Amino acid sequence: MSAEAQTTPLLDFPASATAQPAALLAIEPDGRLRVRLADGRESLCDWLEGPATAGIELAPGDRLLVQPPAGDAPGVVLGRIGRYRAPQPPATPERVVIEAGQSLVLKCGEAAVELRADGKLAIRGEDILLRAQRTQRIKAGTVSIN
Secondary structure, X not given: OOHHHHHOOOOOOOHHHHOXXXXXXXEOOOOOEEEEEOOOOEEEEEEOOOOOXXXXXXXXXXXXXXXXXXXXXXXXXXXXOOOOOOOOXXXXXXXXXXXXXXXXXXXEOOEEEEEEOOOOEEEEOOOOOOOOOOOOOOOOOOOOOO
16 A cells, blocks of 8 residues: 555545534524534534434533534534443333323234223223232122123
């Protein structure tokens, strides 16, 4: 390999020369990011979308790496500055509430569970199996079997 080939960059990324740290001030309703650049100026920036930035959640106060605006073009936030954090699985909630106005149906194939606003519950399936480790109680005004 020649000496010239060894010193020639394989990828020329001009933004890397002028990118600067900034602080996130706000996330605007249209999705643009209001930042304070290192020199104290405020700027509206776009977010660089891609696999490296997928799933990143931003909050005011975050330190960002920004390509400042040039001419009429907005600035671009290249990413968040900080230590790497491995993705965390979402916390499992203790309780999940799903609400519907008239009817909520949970269906898989031919089996279904329907909850209705009038207080009725319908369980449909080819075979229905109810198991209890301890007591199984049926309380109703009337119990009809077959």
